[in-house]
Amino acid sequence: SKEHRFAAVDLGASSGRVIVGEVAPERLSLHEAHRFPNQPTRVLGTLHWNILSLYQGILNGLKAAARNTTHPLTGIGIDTWAVDYGLLAADGTLLANPVHYRDTRTTGAAEKVAETLSSQALYAATGIQHLPFNTLYQLISAQGSPALTAAHRLLLIPDLISYWLTGEPGTELTNASTTQLIDPRTRDWATPVAQALGIDLTLFPPLRHPGDPAGTLRHEVLAETGLATPVPVTAVGSHDTASAVVGVPATTPDFAYIATGTWSLAGLELDAPVLTEASRAANFTNELGVDGTVRYLRNIMGLWMLQECVRAWETRGTTATQATHTDLTALLQAAARATPLRSVVDAGDPAFIAPHHMPDRIADACRRTGQPVPRTPAETTRCVLDSLALAHRRAIDDAARLSGRTVRTVHIVGGGVHNALLCQLTADACGLPVIAGPAEAAALGNVLVQARAAGVITGGLSELRALLHSTQPLRQYEPTGDHSAWDRAAARLGDAQVTRAAT
Numbered sequence: 001s002k003e004h005r006f007a008a009v010d011l012g013a014s015s016g017r018v019i020v021g022e023v024a025p026e027r028l029s030l031h032e033a034h035r036f037p038n039q040p041t042r043v044l045g046t047l048h049w050n051i052l053s054l055y056q057g058i059l060n061g062l063k064a065a066a067r068n069t070t071h072p073l074t075g076i077g078i079d080t081w082a083v084d085y086g087l088l089a090a091d092g093t094l095l096a097n098p099v100h101y102r103d104t105r106t107t108g109a110a111e112k113v114a115e116t117l118s119s120q121a122l123y124a125a126t127g128i129q130h131l132p133f134n135t136l137y138q139l140i141s142a143q144g145s146p147a148l149t150a151a152h153r154l155l156l157i158p159d160l161i162s163y164w165l166t167g168e169p170g171t172e173l174t175n176a177s178t179t180q181l182i183d184p185r186t187r188d189w190a191t192p193v194a195q196a197l198g199i200d201l202t203l204f205p206p207l208r209h210p211g212d213p214a215g216t217l218r219h220e221v222l223a224e225t226g227l228a229t230p231v232p233v234t235a236v237g238s239h240d241t242a243s244a245v246v247g248v249p250a251t252t253p254d255f256a257y258i259a260t261g262t263w264s265l266a267g268l269e270l271d272a273p274v275l276t277e278a279s280r281a282a283n284f285t286n287e288l289g290v291d292g293t294v295r296y297l298r299n300i301m302g303l304w305m306l307q308e309c310v311r312a313w314e315t316r317g318t319t320a321t322q323a324t325h326t327d328l329t330a331l332l333q334a335a336a337r338a339t340p341l342r343s344v345v346d347a348g349d350p351a352f353i354a355p356h357h358m359p360d361r362i363a364d365a366c367r368r369t370g371q372p373v374p375r376t377p378a379e380t381t382r383c384v385l386d387s388l389a390l391a392h393r394r395a396i397d398d399a400a401r402l403s404g405r406t407v408r409t410v411h412i413v414g415g416g417v418h419n420a421l422l423c424q425l426t427a428d429a430c431g432l433p434v435i436a437g438p439a440e441a442a443a444l445g446n447v448l449v450q451a452r453a454a455g456v457i458t459g460g461l462s463e464l465r466a467l468l469h470s471t472q473p474l475r476q477y478e479p480t481g482d483h484s485a486w487d488r489a490a491a492r493l494g495d496a497q498v499t500r501a502a503t
């Protein structure tokens with residue numbers, strides 16, 4: 001038949017998914033073959049990803065995909081969160097369990113780097129936003145450790161999974177850009193940065209671009225999953241945010257996007273990086289995108305803040321906040337009725353990155369800025385959502401100003417699409433229409449890049465997006481309310497948020 005099936009392996013911070021996309025020239029539909037929890041584990045004080053359990057979830061997902069389809073899979077693509085990695089010995093053995101980017105081992109690494117390379121020079125060479133967990137800082141913190149000393153090879157998480165599935169090592173470019181070791185102008189390694197800091201770039205296998213072949217499933221994987229031989233693996237935008245941006249159903253060039261989930265990644269798609277001092281001071285990143293694009297965006301805490309609050313309330317046994325779907329719905333309904341913009345916090349503040357005590361940290365931030373402290377889960381939830389909307393608006397305004405572009409539409413994709421209050425507040429804060437959907441943008445972007453590489457569909461990003469626009473359910477939110485209320489709320493946070501990156 002003319003219809004092809006592609007499996008998207010999409011690992012997020014709270015769950016992993018194997019999603020099958022059925023693609024034909026005018027058709028595109030998804031179904032979830034398997035979803036499994038992603039539960040980080042703390043061992044002797046260090047927070048790890050449970051990498052073998054995730055890999056087993058992927059094998060189970062591929063097995064489910066093989067069972068549920070009458071047609072063979074045309075291919076597989078893998079995307080996950082960024083920056084983290086596994087270290088391998090020369091024989092391919094994983095030398096240590098990958099560490100979670102929310103682990104605090106990188107504390108002090110930025111200061112150490114600054115002794116050799118100023119933050120100005122580092123930004124001019126890599127264009128990457130300062131985040132404490134960038135691979136660069138992880139490697140600096142790991143210098144001299146037994147695993148890094150013994151390592152023959154470093155594989156970023158999607159590349160590690162790809163290697164286990166196919167036996168073929170590679171480094172996919174969009175995710176490689178998040179290491180802070182890539183020059184966004186040449187889209188190749190920033191060798192002088194690595195040399196200055198004593199980072200061995202030969203640990204990284206050669207770069208692959210989205211759409212490149214990445215091997216075929218090993219026999220043991222075929223046997224375990226029941227898939228028919230041979231199934232190719234294709235490099236996609238292996239950074240989940242890169243795939244999510246492909247999955248933005250934009251029909252005009254003047255759009256901003258917010259990829260929502262554990263994080264909110266808010267910004268613009270550009271064709272060249274912005275490496276100015278103003279851009280660095282505003283803490284904007286130039287991650288590389290599919291088809292030669294640049295993802296000019298800022299990391300904002302995202303729904304992580306709410307997830308962590310819910311977890312804290314559950315542990316304390318606060319009523320009406322069990323993590324069931326209905327109770328989350330009730331919590332959001334109560335938040336919708338709570339006083340708007342009563343208190344806001346800076347949702348870009350790295351103080352919110354680590355797990356634990358989120359309601360207390362939010363209360364502290366309110367107190368510090370002289371605002372009322374939220375008393376109930378509903379008030380805290382409203383504070384988080386107002387703060388996210390405010391941070392969304394700020395990122396989009398800054399991105400437009402710093403890149404000299406105009407924004408007329410905001411697209412929200414990813415898990416936050418299901419949060420109608422967040423979508424409406426974002427439209428209100430930005431004073432722009434918000435188009436929400438699809439929620440599974442990363443899986444869709446993954447599938448589309450595979451389908452194009454396989455020749456099932458053709459065209460550039462705008463053609464891929466037109467297919468999304470015509471096949472995926474979308475919802476539009478118009479801006480409402482008094483726009484100046486958002487200006488006043490922003491003023492309460494003062495200049496702290498603007499100047500953070502400059503320090």
Ligand code: LFR
Pocket residue numbers: 012013080081082083084101239240241261262263265299
């Ligand atoms: C989102 C994401 C962000 C990245 C963060 C950490 O899932 O990939 O883009 O900054 O996770 O890797």
